[in-house]
Amino acid sequence: MKYHIVSYGCQMNDYDSELMAGLLEETGYEKVDRPEKADVIVVNTCCVRETAERKVWGLLGTLKRLKRRKPDLVIAVTGCLPQQNGAAEDIRRRFPHVDLVIGTHNRHELPRLVEEVRAAREPLCAVWREAGEVIEGLPVRRESKLSAWVPIMFGCDNFCTYCVVPYVRGRERSRRPEDIIREVETLVAQGYREVTLLGQNVNSYGRGLDPPTDFATLLERLDRVEGLWRIRYTTSHPRDFTQRLIDVIANSEKVCEHFHLPVQAGSNRILRRMHRGYTREDYLRLVDGIRAAVPEASITTDIMVGFPGETEEDFQDTLELVRQVQFDQAFTFVYNPRKGTPAARMPDQVPAEVKSRRIQELIAVQKEISLAKNRAEQGKVHEILVEGPSETDAARLAGRTRTNKTVVFEGAPAYIGTLVPVEIIEGKLTHLVGVVRNLR
Ligand code: SAH
Ligand code: SF4
Numbered sequence: 001m002k003y004h005i006v007s008y009g010c011q012m013n014d015y016d017s018e019l020m021a022g023l024l025e026e027t028g029y030e031k032v033d034r035p036e037k038a039d040v041i042v043v044n045t046c047c048v049r050e051t052a053e054r055k056v057w058g059l060l061g062t063l064k065r066l067k068r069r070k071p072d073l074v075i076a077v078t079g080c081l082p083q084q085n086g087a088a089e090d091i092r093r094r095f096p097h098v099d100l101v102i103g104t105h106n107r108h109e110l111p112r113l114v115e116e117v118r119a120a121r122e123p124l125c126a127v128w129r130e131a132g133e134v135i136e137g138l139p140v141r142r143e144s145k146l147s148a149w150v151p152i153m154f155g156c157d158n159f160c161t162y163c164v165v166p167y168v169r170g171r172e173r174s175r176r177p178e179d180i181i182r183e184v185e186t187l188v189a190q191g192y193r194e195v196t197l198l199g200q201n202v203n204s205y206g207r208g209l210d211p212p213t214d215f216a217t218l219l220e221r222l223d224r225v226e227g228l229w230r231i232r233y234t235t236s237h238p239r240d241f242t243q244r245l246i247d248v249i250a251n252s253e254k255v256c257e258h259f260h261l262p263v264q265a266g267s268n269r270i271l272r273r274m275h276r277g278y279t280r281e282d283y284l285r286l287v288d289g290i291r292a293a294v295p296e297a298s299i300t301t302d303i304m305v306g307f308p309g310e311t312e313e314d315f316q317d318t319l320e321l322v323r324q325v326q327f328d329q330a331f332t333f334v335y336n337p338r339k340g341t342p343a344a345r346m347p348d349q350v351p352a353e354v355k356s357r358r359i360q361e362l363i364a365v366q367k368e369i370s371l372a373k374n375r376a377e378q379g380k381v382h383e384i385l386v387e388g389p390s391e392t393d394a395a396r397l398a399g400r401t402r403t404n405k406t407v408v409f410e411g412a413p414a415y416i417g418t419l420v421p422v423e424i425i426e427g428k429l430t431h432l433v434g435v436v437r438n439l440r
Pocket of ligand 2: 156157163164
């Protein structure tokens with residue numbers, strides 16, 4: 001039996017896809033790279049923004065033909081989309097060729113549900129409204145041999161007014177530090193050298209655990225894992241980023257000098273309406289604090305334009321903040337209403353043409369900054385963890401700096417999986433080009 005998984009959305013979804021792959025392989029399934037060859041197709045969905053949702057609907061539409069040709073094919077829809085109110089019924093109605101609808105809290109049941117669907121020969125739906133206990137020890141089939149996703153917490157309790165995540169991922173729950181450390185040690189023994197700790201808001205890690213602990217303490221403990229080279233994490237909420245956390249990161253050996261701090265907006269009025277819990281001044285102070293303690297830090301962000309009630313002046317505040325901070329990179333989004341969230345019901349929605357003009361303006365400003373930042377890397381030597389052939393040019397290698405910039409360079413395949421000093425010769429918009437410095 002063969003399976004194929006299509007994964008949309010964030011790193012947590014990528015991790016869930018690796019987990020479902022592991023579960024299927026444990027029961028004897030084999031991975032194939034094309035849906036046409038599969039007996040089970042899993043579509044792991046995202047609904048954080050409209051564009052992500054639209055992609056899912058499009059794919060489900062095209063799978064109809066495949067199902068008609070191959071009636072024994074099992075099509076499963078998993079992830080965040082089914083977890084939205086009414087969405088599971090919607091999927092069943094619009095796409096009767098979908099056999100299985102599974103929510104975020106039921107992903108571990110995938111193999112059993114696939115068997116049930118095969119036996120019953122009729123569609124099934126498993127969407128728990130609430131998360132159960134955190135389940136440890138599930139098999140994971142990881143895409144990379146070098147770098148691993150490690151979830152440290154699930155769900156989110158922040159309820160930013162635009163965001164659907166707390167509704168589809170449930171309440172915040174942390175894994176026990178012992179379980180995380182044991183998993184990282186096992187990964188290192190298997191040859192992994194980099195871990196990325198995952199959570200919607202990693203800085204609130206440990207709340208509610210007995211005994212309570214925090215993210216800074218977890219980082220301190222992971223920093224001592226022998227054989228591990230790099231620790232990354234995402235996402236951290238600017239509100240909960242403490243000075244102690246900055247100090248721990250500054251003093252650690254393995255935690256990388258990259259801070260992804262989604263600011264969302266530069267206007268205090270909008271930040272308040274978003275329920276973000278910090279002001280523009282708080283954010284700027286945090287950036288200063290980080291740069292004072294970790295001068296080589298790269299800082300990236302997420303920004304949204306067109307939140308309900310955003311005036312031209314509010315938008316100018318965002319542009320002004322972007323110019324002031326000089327982000328290395330920004331992920332920019334047009335706000336769109338998400339079902340069930342407070343912002344979707346706010347009366348003063350911004351017209352589409354205004355949003356579209358604002359996003360273009362924002363992208364243009366940030367592009368210049370990203371390019372200037374990357375050009376400023378020219379002449380510097382970075383330690384690169386070499387991941388493999390470059391995606392855009394298979395004849396060259398690619399890897400990342402500790403600051404999370406991708407570097408493309410020429411080198412022998414033997415470099416893959418090792419740390420190599422690379423001198424940056426050119427800074428491009430999305431990546432750097434380098435040459436290997438002689439290893440002394
Ligand atoms: N937990 C992370 C973000 C998860 S969602 C955090 O708090 O930073 C990833 C990004 O999608 C958000 O940072 C936000 O910029 C964007 N986003 C979320 N909801 C959105 C919506 N309704 N419309 C447009 N962008 C949205
Ligand atoms: Fe969404 Fe806010 Fe939670 Fe991030 S912190 S997942 S933006 S509610």
